[in-house]
Amino acid sequence: MYYICWDIDGTLLLTNYAGVSAMKETIQELYGLDHFEFTYGMAGRTDTYIARKAIEGIQGRCTGKEVTAMLSAYGRKLPASLVEKHGHLLPHVKETLTYFDKAPDCTNVLLTGNCEPAAHAKLEYFGIDRYFDYRSSAFGEISELRDDLSRALLQKLQKKDPSVTPEQLIVIGDTPHDITCARAVGVRSLIVEKGSSYTRDRLEACHPWKIIPELPARPEELRAIVEEV
Numbered sequence: 001m002y003y004i005c006w007d008i009d010g011t012l013l014l015t016n017y018a019g020v021s022a023m024k025e026t027i028q029e030l031y032g033l034d035h036f037e038f039t040y041g042m043a044g045r046t047d048t049y050i051a052r053k054a055i056e057g058i059q060g061r062c063t064g065k066e067v068t069a070m071l072s073a074y075g076r077k078l079p080a081s082l083v084e085k086h087g088h089l090l091p092h093v094k095e096t097l098t099y100f101d102k103a104p105d106c107t108n109v110l111l112t113g114n115c116e117p118a119a120h121a122k123l124e125y126f127g128i129d130r131y132f133d134y135r136s137s138a139f140g141e142i143s144e145l146r147d148d149l150s151r152a153l154l155q156k157l158q159k160k161d162p163s164v165t166p167e168q169l170i171v172i173g174d175t176p177h178d179i180t181c182a183r184a185v186g187v188r189s190l191i192v193e194k195g196s197s198y199t200r201d202r203l204e205a206c207h208p209w210k211i212i213p214e215l216p217a218r219p220e221e222l223r224a225i226v227e228e229v
Contacts, residue, residue, distance in 0.1 A: 001164070002226050003157060004100050005111040005150075005187070006132070007173035008119060010043060010195040012097075013126050015087035019118065022081040023050065026074045031058050043197045044175030046113035046140035046149070047071055071141070075117030082125040089126050090195045092215040097131040099219035106226075110137035111153050111171055111181070113146060136160065146177040147184035154185045170226055174198070176206040183207075190225065 006012060009019070020038070027036045039057065042050055051070040055062040100106045108131050112119055116139040123129035138153035150171070157164045171182035171189045174196035182189035191203050194214035203211055216222050 001161075001168055002106045003136070003164075003169045004106060004108050004226065005153060005169055005171045005182075006108060007044075007171070007175075007178050008110065008112045008114055008122055010174035010197065011090070011172060011178075011192055012093050012128065013087060013089050013122065014195050015082060015122060016085040018081040018085040018087060019078065019122075021085060022077040023054070023074055025077050025081070026070055027054060027058070029077075030070060030073060033058065044113065044146065044173070044177030046142075046144055046146060047074070047115040047118060048140050048142075049113075049144035052144060071115045071117075075115060075121065078118050078121045079125065082121060087126070089128070090192075090214070092217050092219070094128060095217075096215050096219045096222060097128055099223070101131045103223070106223075107136065108132045109153065109157075110134070110139065111149055111173075111178075112138070113140040113149070113177075115140045146181040150181040150185045150187065154187070167229075170209075176203065179203070179206040179208045182209075 009015065024036050027033050040053055048067060051067045052062050055066050055070065097108055100108050110119060110132050119139055120129060136156050138149040142149050142152050166186040169187040171178055171187055172192060174192055175198060179189045179191065188209040191208045191211045192215060193200060193211060200211065210225065
């Protein structure tokens with residue numbers, strides 16, 4: 001069995017900054033700040049990290065309850081923001097997910113910094129929510145640190161099937177964080193350039209297993225990559 005561990009933003013889809021917009025609306029609602037600007041990189045970060053950094057920037061401190069409240073409000077605002085911003089799926093995503101969903105020896109799971117409500121909102125809006133095993137996935141509520149998400153995902157899979165090994169997993173993403181979280185559990189990282197906000201040089205400096213320009217038009221070509229040792 002192979003487990004295809006998908007990142008969402010920049011890998012499967014681009015929301016045209018719907019998440020940023022919804023988070024800014026959340027900050028305005030909770031803290032009364034208009035036009036809040038994020039002063040740190042968000043690509044590849046977990047929603048928990050993004051929320052904590054924002055709250056600390058606003059008031060100099062942050063509690064777990066405040067992070068939970070922010071993510072809850074953000075999850076409620078995101079669906080409307082997705083409609084407003086008109087993002088799009090990246091090339092060949094639906095065909096690829098359909099292919100692996102039908103393969104009896106493959107399972108699509110999520111390894112994403114999105115909190116679970118946000119992940120569901122994005123995937124549902126773009127019509128690809130049915131392709132994933134959510135019970136075996138890892139979401140941004142788990143930790144601020146992406147490496148913790150990959151550890152949690154592997155533990156979930158091994159709890160369900162103790163024979164699962166890291167060699168059966170492949171992380172497909174678009175940022176250095178996807179590379180490092182894969183390495184944290186001895187898993188291969190496949191980076192897709194098409195939706196990434198990082199240069200190829202920056203990605204190569206993190207030593208991913210492989211980089212490809214975009215998901216292949218023929219899913220069988222990606223299957224062949226997955227099967228490489």
